[in-house]
Amino acid sequence: MSAVAAASLPGRVSAGDTAWMLAATALVLLMTPALGLFYAGLVRSKNTLNTFMMSIGAIAVAMVTWALVGYSLAFDQGDGFIGGLGHVFLRGVSFAPRPGMTIPQLVFFAFQATFCIVTVALVSGAVVERMRFGPFLLFAALWSVLVYAVLAHWAFGGGWLQAHGTLDFAGGVPVEMGSGFSALAAAIVVGARKDYGRQALLPHNAIYVLLGAGLLWFGWFGFNGGSGFSTGHSSVLAFTNTLLTPACTLAAWFVLDLLRGRHVTAIGAATAIIVGCVAITPAGGYISPGWAMALGAIAALPSYAIILWRPRTRVDETLDVLAAHGTAGLVGILFVGFIAQRAWNGISNGLLYGNAAQLGHQAIAALAAPAYAFAATFVLLRLIGLVMPLRTTEHEEALGMDVVQHGEEAYATGEGAILVSTEAGIESAVAVAQP
Amino acid sequence: MKLVIAIVRPEKVNDVLEALYRAEVRGISMSRVQGHGGELDRVETYRGTTVKMGLSEKVRFEVAVSDAFVQPTIDALCAGARTGEVGDGKIFVLELEQAVRIRTGETDEGAVTPLGE
Numbered sequence: 001m002s003a004v005a006a007a008s009l010p011g012r013v014s015a016g017d018t019a020w021m022l023a024a025t026a027l028v029l030l031m032t033p034a035l036g037l038f039y040a041g042l043v044r045s046k047n048t049l050n051t052f053m054m055s056i057g058a059i060a061v062a063m064v065t066w067a068l069v070g071y072s073l074a075f076d077q078g079d080g081f082i083g084g085l086g087h088v089f090l091r092g093v094s095f096a097p098r099p100g101m102t103i104p105q106l107v108f109f110a111f112q113a114t115f116c117i118v119t120v121a122l123v124s125g126a127v128v129e130r131m132r133f134g135p136f137l138l139f140a141a142l143w144s145v146l147v148y149a150v151l152a153h154w155a156f157g158g159g160w161l162q163a164h165g166t167l168d169f170a171g172g173v174p175v176e177m178g179s180g181f182s183a184l185a186a187a188i189v190v191g192a193r194k195d196y197g198r199q200a201l202l203p204h205n206a207i208y209v210l211l212g213a214g215l216l217w218f219g220w221f222g223f224n225g226g227s228g229f230s231t232g233h234s235s236v237l238a239f240t241n242t243l244l245t246p247a248c249t250l251a252a253w254f255v256l257d258l259l260r261g262r263h264v265t266a267i268g269a270a271t272a273i274i275v276g277c278v279a280i281t282p283a284g285g286y287i288s289p290g291w292a293m294a295l296g297a298i299a300a301l302p303s304y305a306i307i308l309w310r311p312r313t314r315v316d317e318t319l320d321v322l323a324a325h326g327t328a329g330l331v332g333i334l335f336v337g338f339i340a341q342r343a344w345n346g347i348s349n350g351l352l353y354g355n356a357a358q359l360g361h362q363a364i365a366a367l368a369a370p371a372y373a374f375a376a377t378f379v380l381l382r383l384i385g386l387v388m389p390l391r392t393t394e395h396e397e398a399l400g401m402d403v404v405q406h407g408e409e410a411y412a413t414g415e416g417a418i419l420v421s422t423e424a425g426i427e428s429a430v431a432v433a434q435p
Numbered sequence: 436m437k438l439v440i441a442i443v444r445p446e447k448v449n450d451v452l453e454a455l456y457r458a459e460v461r462g463i464s465m466s467r468v469q470g471h472g473g474e475l476d477r478v479e480t481y482r483g484t485t486v487k488m489g490l491s492e493k494v495r496f497e498v499a500v501s502d503a504f505v506q507p508t509i510d511a512l513c514a515g516a517r518t519g520e521v522g523d524g525k526i527f528v529l530e531l532e533q534a535v536r537i538r539t540g541e542t543d544e545g546a547v548t549p550l551g552e
Contacts, residue, residue, distance in 0.1 A: 198449075199449050398444075403477060403479070407479045407480055408479055408480070408481065409479065412479070413469075414486075415469055416488060416490025417488055418476075418487040418488075418489050419485075419486055420478065420485040
């Protein structure tokens with residue numbers, strides 16, 4: 001490298017680390033459309049597009065807010081609660097790495113952006129089939145800054161949790177508990193679907209659900225495997241743990257399904273994959289592969305219980321974001337406090353290896369993150385609700401959100417469709433089935 | 436003995452089923468159909484193509500009933516399917532020439548009377 005080039009690149013950029021992080025960023029971005037597919041399969045066919053579009057909308061909104069202010073508030077130096085404004089409009093974000101890192105800050109920014117996007121998309125699971133699209137986009141924009149960026153600062157950006165010693169490898173605090181407990185608040189504020197508790201509201205396409213879960217798992221290798229920001233030990237460990245934990249959750253889920261209903265269910269399996277991926281998210285680079293397998297089995301229990309219990313309540317937290325993400329994330333965060341092993345992570349031990357203080361740090365995160373996410377989301381949605389109605393009318397809800405919100409259908413047949421205008425400009429088209 | 440045919444909104448199907456159940460009308464069949472009853476056209480856009488959806492999704496109920504059940508069936512269908520907006524659907528009542536229950540070979544009134552009555 002010439003002297004001039006070296007001077008323009010302060011800090012040492014590693015080609016290998018950067019190559020992996022570029023790929024990992026693309027993997028994590030894939031998780032958002034994958035989540036859209038997963039969610040779309042879980043709703044009724046008349047709401048397929050709207051549900052998918054909430055995830056796509058999260059990309060449009062959260063990417064912009066992240067570039068404008070979110071990244072700065074999360075990762076610029078600030079106080080313990082929130083970061084500074086030094087990086088607003090991407091100021092100073094270029095090829096030089098952040099202190100202690102070996103990848104250009106631009107890559108770090110992009111990688112973290114995909115986290116913010118998928119987290120915003122996750123929250124949509126609580127409000128599908130009834131929340132209007134416009135208010136959702138406004139909510140997504142504000143939530144990505146006021147909730148996600150704040151929690152990301154606490155856990156990753158030098159905020160009080162990280163400074164305190166909380167270990168959160170890939171986002172148990174901002175992503176999993178942040179989305180899960182925000183989803184609970186959102187479901188309470190927006191209210192239940194009109195048919196909730198009165199009719200059976202069934203998933204309309206289990207194949208979408210399985211395919212979405214599979215693609216999410218694939219993307220999660222970037223999510224966890226990239227959260228070491230290198231090709232070093234922690235990334236390798238997290239990558240392999242991302243294989244082990246969800247597989248064990250699947251196995252445990254099969255057993256639970258059999259005990260309960262004598263069938264191993266497909267939608268249960270898809271859910272188990274998500275629960276396992278979530279559970280290993282905070283712990284990926286901190287615990288041994290053997291304990292990662294145990295974590296997979298353990299994490300299945302509380303999530304399974306909440307998924308059974310929640311539909312018996314009045315809270316229509318429609319796609320169980322709290323059970324899959326909030327709960328499994330909380331289990332993962334606490335598990336680190338018990339099982340973290342310096343021999344594997346080089347940082348800290350957990351209770352089982354003689355360091356009880358670590359469990360304390362983890363417990364504080366497991367209290368603070370849900371409390372902030374729930375309260376902030378609750379207030380935010382109440383405020384938006386003062387300005388505009390959050391949900392559609394009962395009549396529109398009955399018609400389906402696809403036609404009402406987007407003027408499209410997921411499964412349009414075209415029968416009886418009369419051409420109004422074409423790109424060729426033919427205005428007087430033939431009436432196919434004029435009444 | 437009549438055949439009652441009702442074309443209703445798909446989103447009201449559950450209400451209709453519930454109303455029929457309460458009216459003790461048990462033997463029914465339903466199918467998805469496309470239809471138009473004078474309601475406003477829905478405009479949809481797919482990339483550059485804008486279309487007016489001339490036909491709406493509807494659900495068609497067919498209920499074969501003995502004469503005493505004709506009016507309760509009609510009442511239940513109306514109660515379950517009505518929203519008050521254009522497009523709620525229609526009910527047609529047809530004379531029914533013959534009915535056969537395949538399993539037993541019973542005909543007519545016996546064939547349209549649910550078991551246990």
